[in-house]
Amino acid sequence: MTLYVNLAELLGTRIEQGFYRPGDRLPSVRALSVEHGVSLSTVQQAYRMLEDNGLAMPKPKSGYFVPVGRELPALPEVGRPAQRPVEISQWDQVLELIRAVPRKDVIQMGRGMPDVLSPTLKPLLRSLARVSRRQDLPGLYYDNILGCMELREQIARLSLDSGCQLNAEDIVITTGCHEALSASIHAICQPGDIVAVDSPSFHGAMQTLKGLGMKALEIPTDPITGISLEALELALEQWPIKVIQLTPNCNNPLGYIMPEARKRALLTLAQRFDVAIIEDDVYGELAYSYPRPRTIKSFDEDGRVLLCSSFSKTLAPGLRIGWVAPGRYLERVLHMKYISTGSTATQPQIAIAEFLKNGHFEPHLRRMRTQYQRNRDLMLDWVSRYFPAGTRASRPQGSFMLWIELPEGFDTLKLNRVLVEQGVQVAVGSIFSASGKYRNCLRMNYAAKPTPQIEEAVRKVGAAAIKMLAEAQD
Amino acid sequence: MTLYVNLAELLGTRIEQGFYRPGDRLPSVRALSVEHGVSLSTVQQAYRMLEDNGLAMPKPKSGYFVPVGRELPALPEVGRPAQRPVEISQWDQVLELIRAVPRKDVIQMGRGMPDVLSPTLKPLLRSLARVSRRQDLPGLYYDNILGCMELREQIARLSLDSGCQLNAEDIVITTGCHEALSASIHAICQPGDIVAVDSPSFHGAMQTLKGLGMKALEIPTDPITGISLEALELALEQWPIKVIQLTPNCNNPLGYIMPEARKRALLTLAQRFDVAIIEDDVYGELAYSYPRPRTIKSFDEDGRVLLCSSFSKTLAPGLRIGWVAPGRYLERVLHMKYISTGSTATQPQIAIAEFLKNGHFEPHLRRMRTQYQRNRDLMLDWVSRYFPAGTRASRPQGSFMLWIELPEGFDTLKLNRVLVEQGVQVAVGSIFSASGKYRNCLRMNYAAKPTPQIEEAVRKVGAAAIKMLAEAQD
Numbered sequence: 001m002t003l004y005v006n007l008a009e010l011l012g013t014r015i016e017q018g019f020y021r022p023g024d025r026l027p028s029v030r031a032l033s034v035e036h037g038v039s040l041s042t043v044q045q046a047y048r049m050l051e052d053n054g055l056a057m058p059k060p061k062s063g064y065f066v067p068v069g070r071e072l073p074a075l076p077e078v079g080r081p082a083q084r085p086v087e088i089s090q091w092d093q094v095l096e097l098i099r100a101v102p103r104k105d106v107i108q109m110g111r112g113m114p115d116v117l118s119p120t121l122k123p124l125l126r127s128l129a130r131v132s133r134r135q136d137l138p139g140l141y142y143d144n145i146l147g148c149m150e151l152r153e154q155i156a157r158l159s160l161d162s163g164c165q166l167n168a169e170d171i172v173i174t175t176g177c178h179e180a181l182s183a184s185i186h187a188i189c190q191p192g193d194i195v196a197v198d199s200p201s202f203h204g205a206m207q208t209l210k211g212l213g214m215k216a217l218e219i220p221t222d223p224i225t226g227i228s229l230e231a232l233e234l235a236l237e238q239w240p241i242k243v244i245q246l247t248p249n250c251n252n253p254l255g256y257i258m259p260e261a262r263k264r265a266l267l268t269l270a271q272r273f274d275v276a277i278i279e280d281d282v283y284g285e286l287a288y289s290y291p292r293p294r295t296i297k298s299f300d301e302d303g304r305v306l307l308c309s310s311f312s313k314t315l316a317p318g319l320r321i322g323w324v325a326p327g328r329y330l331e332r333v334l335h336m337k338y339i340s341t342g343s344t345a346t347q348p349q350i351a352i353a354e355f356l357k358n359g360h361f362e363p364h365l366r367r368m369r370t371q372y373q374r375n376r377d378l379m380l381d382w383v384s385r386y387f388p389a390g391t392r393a394s395r396p397q398g399s400f401m402l403w404i405e406l407p408e409g410f411d412t413l414k415l416n417r418v419l420v421e422q423g424v425q426v427a428v429g430s431i432f433s434a435s436g437k438y439r440n441c442l443r444m445n446y447a448a449k450p451t452p453q454i455e456e457a458v459r460k461v462g463a464a465a466i467k468m469l470a471e472a473q474d
Numbered sequence: 475m476t477l478y479v480n481l482a483e484l485l486g487t488r489i490e491q492g493f494y495r496p497g498d499r500l501p502s503v504r505a506l507s508v509e510h511g512v513s514l515s516t517v518q519q520a521y522r523m524l525e526d527n528g529l530a531m532p533k534p535k536s537g538y539f540v541p542v543g544r545e546l547p548a549l550p551e552v553g554r555p556a557q558r559p560v561e562i563s564q565w566d567q568v569l570e571l572i573r574a575v576p577r578k579d580v581i582q583m584g585r586g587m588p589d590v591l592s593p594t595l596k597p598l599l600r601s602l603a604r605v606s607r608r609q610d611l612p613g614l615y616y617d618n619i620l621g622c623m624e625l626r627e628q629i630a631r632l633s634l635d636s637g638c639q640l641n642a643e644d645i646v647i648t649t650g651c652h653e654a655l656s657a658s659i660h661a662i663c664q665p666g667d668i669v670a671v672d673s674p675s676f677h678g679a680m681q682t683l684k685g686l687g688m689k690a691l692e693i694p695t696d697p698i699t700g701i702s703l704e705a706l707e708l709a710l711e712q713w714p715i716k717v718i719q720l721t722p723n724c725n726n727p728l729g730y731i732m733p734e735a736r737k738r739a740l741l742t743l744a745q746r747f748d749v750a751i752i753e754d755d756v757y758g759e760l761a762y763s764y765p766r767p768r769t770i771k772s773f774d775e776d777g778r779v780l781l782c783s784s785f786s787k788t789l790a791p792g793l794r795i796g797w798v799a800p801g802r803y804l805e806r807v808l809h810m811k812y813i814s815t816g817s818t819a820t821q822p823q824i825a826i827a828e829f830l831k832n833g834h835f836e837p838h839l840r841r842m843r844t845q846y847q848r849n850r851d852l853m854l855d856w857v858s859r860y861f862p863a864g865t866r867a868s869r870p871q872g873s874f875m876l877w878i879e880l881p882e883g884f885d886t887l888k889l890n891r892v893l894v895e896q897g898v899q900v901a902v903g904s905i906f907s908a909s910g911k912y913r914n915c916l917r918m919n920y921a922a923k924p925t926p927q928i929e930e931a932v933r934k935v936g937a938a939a940i941k942m943l944a945e946a947q948d
């Protein structure tokens with residue numbers, strides 16, 4: 001079932017380890033098929049996956065090659081988190097990040113902020129202004145607790161792209177994906193319950209677990225294929241896990257897209273142990289590949305997947321419009337949404353529904369995907385150039401964030417304090433762990449159009465890291 | 475300390491009971507001073523309170539009279555809620571109310587919707603449109619977790635009117651007052667904790683207690699002076715109450731303003747038993763009297779009062795902008811606000827800050843207060859005219875909602891089902907109780923400018939009630 005993934009991993013490791021060098025021809029599809037006893041199409045799938053990860057490049061009629069001219073950093077190592085549920089810490093560091101306000105003199109690469117300067121967003125701004133001027137003042141009234149019908153219809157239509165068959169009635173509009181996640185967790189769990197999470201994992205969801213009194217069980221997660229199903233199965237056998245919470249598409253912070261077969265296998269596991277899945281798909285529309293990857297929700301038959309998403313990464317976070325398709329938990333989620341904020345703001349819902357209905361969303365997404373993919377290559381290149389030797393980096397398959405791993409013992413919290421004086425900020429790795437792991441890691445945003453200032457900021461981060469490493473050796 | 479309140483209550487009861495009839499001259503200030511052994515100013519205060527409640531009317535140089543020509547309905551009786559903490563029910567009925575969408579063919583008197591058609595709101599709509607067109611796109615960015623500084627400064631300035639001395643740093647912007655209340659409760663309480671509430675009480679706050687797993691202890695509440703301090707003191711002695719949650723100004727649904735002396739006494743009680751107070755002031759700016767009433771927060775010296783409010787009732791609920799001044803609980807409230815929605819939408823914050831800064835808020839409030847007060851008198855008149863004999867009604871001192879009590883055994887849930895076919899909806903009384911009490915009560919909104927259609931709607935409610943009562947007697 002995951003044969004091609006295994007093969008891709010094997011080849012990937014050999015390339016990463018220098019067994020094949022840049023410019024080398026990789027084994028032919030036929031040779032690999034014979035060697036590993038798998039079908040030709042399995043090998044082709046594996047090569048496509050390597051290609052997506054920037055580790056192989058097809059040349060017409062000559063087969064696959066290791067890309068030249070790009071010395072890619074090695075992949076981050078698979079984390080070895082604590083093998084037991086833990087109380088979540090790290091609120092102080094998260095608070096430091098979210099207290100930050102946009103400042104002209106600081107290049108903020110720490111936050112999950114998309115590029116909102118694209119001209120393709122202009123119709124949305126016009127819609128926002130237009131709603132304010134409408135005679136019937138729709139923006140001023142309480143909305144139905146489920147959200148605007150027009151928007152829910154548009155989201156249902158959109159969900160077809162990820163393989164879902166949703167109706168407007170299956171969807172609840174929320175104040176950002178944050179409220180979708182929070183209401184979902186709250187709808188299913190009681191204080192003290194255990195939630196299995198990918199690791200590293202989105203700090204916002206983790207802080208929600210903390211705030212609601214749950215414990216997190218961090219599952220080792222591969223930077224290419226996602227959460228380890230083997231480790232998850234063991235955990236499900238060992239602990240009374242209530243829900244699995246993860247971001248399988250364009251993962252935050254690792255950037256991988258979980259292969260479809262693994263998504264299905266994860267769902268089968270959840271069914272076997274009768275646990276719910278909270279699927280954060282907030283970056284799913286920003287996958288560089290077309291068509292966009294399927295959601296776990298799209299395979300769900302018994303309503304155990306709560307799909308959470310928003311327009312914060314595809315349009316703009318300041319709008320605070322998200323949604324949840326909570327399956328069998330709809331009634332409970334609705335109650336939790338109501339107690340958290342009552343109804344959702346009306347004006348942005350109407351404006352977004354107009355934007356989608358008038359066909360502006362697809363062209364906007366196409367443009368952003370292309371920009372983000374190009375920026376990823378540039379960012380990887382800058383990291384190779386400016387960061388300490390031995391720096392490892394993720395291979396984002398979508399979205400606009402790079403995960404960077406510095407040598408063990410390195411302290412990115414200290415690094416960030418040095419950087420603030422130089423007008424640069426990154427997200428420290430420890431906030432992506434329930435227990436403060438990944439202190440030697442950081443996350444950098446590459447959404448904005450590249451400028452010499454941004455390159456200079458990345459160079460500063462690298463230089464500061466090199467300096468700190470040298471000082472540590474003295 | 476509450477001498478004048480006691481005196482006002484005594485006189486009020488005598489008037490209500492017909493001891494003094496409409497047109498009668500009431501005892502002189504001097505006579506009452508001698509009779510009750512209190513100062514002249516105490517009697518004057520008592521008379522001012524009766525005047526505010528529409529029970530006494532001064533005539534220049536002739537003293538006080540019972541108002542003529544207005545046969546006011548009797549006041550609602552003080553509830554006798556269960557004397558123990560209960561799990562909260564009533565979600566189904568609340569859901570029915572909040573699922574409602576504005577419809578042209580239904581006169582919706584059930585929701586807490588202000589009148590948003592006033593021309594004094596126009597500058598706000600212009601600001602909203604202007605923010606969408608700004609080159610720097612502030613509406614699209616993540617906001618600081620505390621909220622926009624400009625708005626917090628304006629709210630701090632505004633809080634002076636209620637006797638508070640707040641700085642921008644003491645205030646956290648939230649997604650409506652709903653999130654302010656929810657984050658406050660969540661910051662202080664654990665599941666299973668007991669919260670003392672006024673009764674009847676705002677259904678949203680009660681559902682939040684339910685959602686977070688707390689128990690409500692409903693304290694008897696007087697329709698003129700508010701929560702019974704005597705009953706509260708007994709409850710504090712008997713139960714491990716964690717927090718007192720109430721709406722002392724322009725109470726929802728009863729409309730009273732708790733006298734200042736009672737606010738102070740409540741705070742003293744809270745200090746003695748070391749419990750926190752969550753004060754919902756969402757209607758405080760809409761008091762008919764000037765200057766607006768003080769908040770309990772304004773007397774708070776050790777940061778135990780969490781003041782929650784919003785612009786949902788003064789401007790428009792669709793904006794979803796509220797705030798909380800959480801005192802010593804700021805750090806915890808901030809965490810709870812973050813996990814519930816992340817940051818708050820930026821565009822409406824900026825627009826509201828502009829509206830306040832440019833001096834549009836005060837004239838708007840003045841206009842709305844006058845309109846609402848006039849509507850209250852009209853509504854009381856209609857109720858006297860169209861409702862069954864023996865109907866009791868509140869005497870709102872601010873805001874735009876009337877609480878109506880029908881004979882015991884009457885079922886307003888059934889009434890509302892009859893009314894839906896006639897294109898009218900009210901809020902059923904049972905949602906204002908943790909345990910489904912007040913089934914014989916209902917709440918009606920009188921914010922909108924009076925029209926023959928609205929009068930007809932009120933008439934329909936009364937007629938349907940009379941019919942149901944007659945059928946019950948058959």
